[in-house]
Amino acid sequence: MLAEQFFLQGRFKLETIPHEMRMSHWVYAPRLTDTQSGQVLLDLVGQCWDCQSAIERDNTLCLTLDGYPDRANWLELAFFPETGRVQLKAGNINAKALMAQAFHPHELTGYLDTLRVNLLR
Structure with missing residues (x-):
């Protein structure tokens, strides 16, 4: 994967x-920025995703993340620019309560932290 990519006609910038x-175990953490507002929507640098x-x-x-x-x-995260919301799909993770929700990007890191803690138990 490239270190920097642009999506949706330049609306989103993804850095890994x-x-x-x-x-020797490397993780390529995503940082997603809305280029119109300059807002960082997702920053998982230093985490396990x-x-x-x-x-x-x-x-x-749509971003696919491995834990x-x-x-x-x-996990698959779908970012909807028109609504400013994110939807989550999960594979092999018991996250059914989360999958039914669409939430704001600033809430996302807390959900991912909760999922990760539950996975490590």
Whole structure:
């Protein structure tokens, strides 16, 4: 994945910042910025979420994240620029209560922290 990419006609800038979780175990953490407002919508630098893919789908930006160290635990985040909301889909994670919600980007990090703590138990 490129270190910096732009999506939805330049509306979103995605940076993936590598950091070492353990010796030779690298995670590429996403930082997503709304270029129109300059607001950072998502910043997971230094955390355990690894950005696996980023694609545009029906005027949304979809990010797929894996939770380190168990990469079978993945999430898809869909950012909707018209509403300013984010939806979450989860694979192999019991997050059904979250999947039904659309929430604001500033609430996202707290949800991801809660999911990660539950995964590590």
